Amino acid sequence: MKNILLKTSQLSKSFSSGGRLQHVLKNIDLELYEGDFTVIMGASGAGKSTLLYALSGMDTPSLGTIAFKDQIISTLNQDQLAIFRRHHCGFVFQQIYLIDGMSLMDNVLSAGLLVIKDKKILLDRARNLFTAVDLSEETWKKFPAQISGGEAQRAGMVRALINHPEILFADEPTGALNFKTGLDVLNTLTDFNEHGQSIVMVTHDMRSARRGNRILYLKDGIILGECNLGKYIPQDPARHNTLSAFLSEMGW
């Protein structure tokens, strides 16, 4: 029996656009489990990222509740959500979003120092994570504009993982990368998941989606269906076929 990490109840999100209310998420009831690599898929405009940001406390729902373990987070104010995020969540963005004016190490430490007060422990963890994602000491002293997209995204993952987040949110992490660097990033995510890291990833890329053990398909603001792929096995044709069939069923 898996432990529930996040649970939503009647989660809805609406935006006002041109004077008209646009319902992006509609009454979503969802449970996300500890240790899972959950992938949210859907066509462009389906509400994937909106759901991801609502789940992660980056945005507040219009209606419904979101609970992280036993804590209702949908009623927290912006500053309370910020404190929640720093302690429980990690983020990997499509555009990476490292801060230009800081070295890679400082980008990581600026997040780490919010939670880990012992600098020695923090530095050790940062160095270990950099090594784990295959970034050399020379690289982590560079500025974001001086490195490749793949290196930047791996640094982004180090930053996301520095505070031992209970859940890692990834929004199209390979969207801005080429095939090879995208693969490296996916391998890293898979590796962390295999070590127990819970991950929720939004993607519309089948290759990325295959890494998840649980696939949710979002369409017009509702979860149309879900598919369980089980533990990731590289080059597994059955896994690919199952996912293809599921997506085909969903109208992909």
Place this chain on the structure above:
Amino acid sequence: MRKSFLLARSNLRKSKGQTAAIFVLMLLAASMLNLWLMLSTDYKQNFDRYHDKLHAEHVTLSVDRHDTEMQNFLIRTLEKKKQTTEFSLTDSMHMVGSFAFHGGEISTELIFLEKQAALSRSVGKIELIKDSNIQSGIYLPILYQSEKNAIGKTIQVSVGSHKIEYTICGFFNSIMAGSHNCSLCEVLLTEDKYRELEQSGYAPASTLCSIRLKEKSKSQSYETQLKNMVSSYDPSVRTISNSYTLVSQSRYISQMICSGIISAMAFFILLIALIVVASNILNYIQENMKNLGTLKAVGYTGSQLIHALLLQFLGISLAASLLGESISYGMFPFLNTMMISQTGIPYRIHFLPFPFFFTLLVSSGVTALVVWLSSRRIKKVEPIVALRQGLLTHNFKKNWISLETTGIPLDLALALKTTFSAMKQNITVCITMLVLSLIVVFSGLMTENVIVDMTPFSNLIVGETADSCINIQTDLEKAFLQKMQSDPRVEKIYLYHSVSVRHVNGVELVATICDDFAKVNNQDVVFEGRFPKFDNEIAIAAKYAKEHDLNIGDEITIAANGMEAAYLISGYTQTSNQLGKDCLLTRAGYMRLGKLSNASYYLNLSDQTDIDIFHEEIKEHFQKAVNTTINVASILEGSASVYVSLMMMIVITVLVLSVIIIAFVLYLLVRTMLRNKKQDYGILKALGFTTKQLILQTAFSFLPAVILSTIVGSAVCSLIINPLTAFFLNSIGIVKCTFRVPADYIILASIILILSAFLLICLFAWKIRKITPRSLLAGE
């Protein structure tokens, strides 16, 4: 052109807040510039206009003799002098007198004229500004009109040691003798009152000579020569005089002070506005590198993009200048009222084309120059490089305050990272805070030395101050001194008597004679060298010494009473009373030129002493031997009130302006920072930074520049403020200023300045709360 116009309009729409802030700064600069130009050109020329209108004299001389022999001598002398073009002689009476004004007393050399005789003078006409049906009484210069001194009210005038009550019939304007700043001050009496005064014998009959010259620039030398001739003809006769040069300056002291301060403010505000414009353009280029690249890629030329910026900022500058100039016309009546309370010369406010167009020209000219200089780099922008978004705009040379090694708390460390990477912002902050520090130090100096305790200002402007001044006939001097020394109310008494002398080969100087200069209250009068000790020593006005290349140790020859004597210069003096034409002599020194027939003694009295009652007792005791008694403390209060209210207005205005400037500059900088770092703030919020942390980081990032420039600015300004004030007051004879620099006030004000800046930044950065991590959403 149309394309540039469309771009300019688009830029303006995108930066409404910045446009508004630059508009306000340009508006303030233009209004100050226009005010300064109005004050220093037409306002000053108003004196000459009135001088011409009233066919006023260039030299005024009152001779305390009224007989045919003297009048014939004067006519002969004046007719002989080549410079004379016209003159008139009028019967008058002359005596030192005083009357109440502005809660104190005005004491000056009063020239009493019969009203009709005064009005019919051919030279030095008098203009009745306010008249009434009252048939018997006094007409005062318009300067002395106040709530208490109004038509129909009674005024007590001290004539020598006698007091006379008059009903005020009206007010007049006399350009050369309409204020206590003119050396002599005319008052008109109706015929009955004039005869009464004549019969009382309180004021000796005199002849008032008003002379117009071919060249007004020769007025001072003419005055000296004429006085010498009269003195040679009758060494015992008392004279009092003034010249165009002296009066045109002395009646405009407040105008000069105000004009100097406003010009400095105009310069500083314009400087800040231009720095803000330059920084705005540099930021615009940095922020819009991609857009600029796109525009260039679709065919816009660098010149068109620069023209758009020129149009944008010239439009702001012109609109702000026009409004600022209109505001300056709105402020001018208020300033005019303040000025008139010192000049006493009415001024009609009207449109002045030169200041108006010059202000427009300067504000738009310098704006165009700054825009062009700071936007030139647009020409070098290559579309491909620009489209790669800002690779050129970041500096990767140094990772300031590495979080890996620093021990500084996280929020402070991140703030300092911003500080070190935003040098343009720091420069703008530093220049602004340096200017504001100067303003704070100046306002502290004026508050301490003029508003709170006027003694330093009085010492500088007036020279010597005491509680009382008593002028006594020298034959009873010994008895008077014995009486004073035995009176417990008298704390100190010393001779401090002024007479006219002449520097041979120079002009007339006012010599102050003292038996022992160690006794005088204001030991700062001599600021270099020392007071004269021996009978062959003299201390001379620094301004005069400089003009005549006289140094300490040089010998100069002084003449008076038909005698000449040589003196060694022992020191330099400064007071603005005689506009830098004065000297100090010991009594023994003056004895080499003649004897004193009367002597003025300055007295320091105990705090509980009622000065007026004390004077009454002295007059009762010594009767006619007492020529005049002057309540110096009360007079100072009266004449000082004008300067105090003027200075208070200036201090309040500059402080309010400072707050406005700092608010707008910081608003612009914070707004620019929020725009530049919007994504960074979003990332930091996503990582778990709270709004409060980010606001504090923003405020802390400004603080090093704010604190450093305020401390350096306050310290440096505290050191240079006295020389700077002396520089501004140089034209009125001040060479060295020794005002007390109020360290406590400056420290407190600097702390308030820093705290205000910090709070304002926090307030402007409050907008960070609206930045959400959701803005980082990709795709949707």
